[in-house]
Amino acid sequence: MRQWLLVALMLLPGFAEDKLNSGDTAWMIVATAFVMLMTPAGLALFYGGMTRAKNVLNTYMMVFIAYVIGSIVWVLWGYSLAFSGDGAIIGNLDKLFLKGVTTKSLSGTYPEFVFIAFQGTFAAITLAIASGSVIERMKFSTWVIFSILWVTFVYVPITHMVWGGGFLYNDGALDFAGGTVVHMNGGLAGLILALMVGKRRGYPKEAMHPSSVILTALGAAILWFGWFGFNAGSEFAADGVAGSALLMTNFAAAIGALTWVVIEWIVYKKPTLLGAATGAVAGLVAITPAAGFVDVLGALVIGIGGSVFGFIGVAWLKKVFKYDDSLDAFGVHFLAGLWGALATGVFALRELAWDGSPLKDHGDRTAQMLVQVESVIVTMLFTAVVTAIVYLVASLLTGGGRVDEETEVMGLDEAIHGERGFNL
DSSP: OHHHHHHHHHHSTTTTSOOOOHHHHHHHHHHHHHHHHIIIIIIHHHHHHHSOGGGHHHHHHHHHHHHHHHHHHIIIIIHHHHHSSOOSSOOOSTTGGGTTOOTTOEETTEEHHHHHHHHHHHHHHHHHHHHTTTTTTBOHHHHHHHHHHHIIIIIHHHHHHHTSSSHHHHHTOOOSSOIIIIIIHHHHHHHHHHHHHOOOTTTTTSOOOOSOHHHHHHHHHHHHHHHHHHHHGGGOSSSHHHHHHHHHHHHHHHHHHHHHHHHHHHHHSOOOHHHHHHHHHHHHHHHTTTTTTOOHHHHHHHHHHHHHHHHHIIIIIHHHHOOOOTTOHIIIIIIHHHHHHHHHHHHOOGGGSOTTSHHHHHOOHHHHHHHHHHHHHHHHHHHHHHHHHHHHHHHHHTTOSBOOHHHHHHOHIIIIISOOSOOO
16 A cells, blocks of 8 residues: 555656755755865965966956856856757757756755856866966966956866766766866866967076965865865765765875875985975865775775876976976876876776776776776867867957066066055
């Protein structure tokens, strides 16, 4: 009798619909606040401390304005194009200006408004990551125009393809919190910008010392804190997987920091605070696509690998290929993100994989690895080509994307903003 009653209840309209869960809602609001802190505080300080004193304010301003512009574009049309419709590459404008979204609209078990806010913080930090490759020589006006266009034409399509119902999502690509969408995307965009804007005056012969390693370390600590919301929040529920993602995130960051310090100690005979901070971020980047899919062993290997590949990018690739990636966005974010995205296919547990992935549905790890390779290749090609086009357009609209020699020598803080980061 009870079984028949349960069946009858399930057939009632609305019985099977998602219901608001106050625990999930509270967690997602907190996670959103955590991730917000990562950009205008964490990343801004992390980047600002590595910049020369005459450009520290401009560096902070580029990251800060990235959060501002990313948030605006996301709400007005980015969210709709990323998460509405079922196009292979891009969504539609059904939710332009958040049309139809009300206080009763749900995303799973929490308000859709919270989902929009959470995803908007991801758009903003991805854009901000790219700024680290071109600080100290890019026009602020060009950066503003570039930011609007890049979020629209690069970030949004990648997000739709991987998370919003596009073809990579349907193929079963695993990216728990943004290995391809955020870190590969932002890191490669930074490299493309660095190559197109050109090297800083005096690079690499002139010494370019960080203004404050302490600020960078503080920024790394804030990033580490915010990353708990970044990764654990990407479970979209207050449950066991979120708890596991949080622990694996912390573990991989710690392993990444220690690995970088050990490598420095062996290679340069001196362990540095800058290296420890950078290694922690590399570990965080690497675990991002895998955080909710792996156990401790997976997090251990992924954290070590993220730091190793990040170190290779920072200490070797730049010297060999002589590109000026000012704050190593490509080395730390792209390379560690690439490693993490591929390693996810190796270490993801079948029982934790997303429904629709080859690993979950068929237990086929080879097929899953092929999907992971597909996702990184698509991200690389799409980001590289469209970023180059977007920069050319922004550069044309602002009379060239690079500051003049006098501004670069004086420093962008006073020349562009009329302020100083440090009045010593």
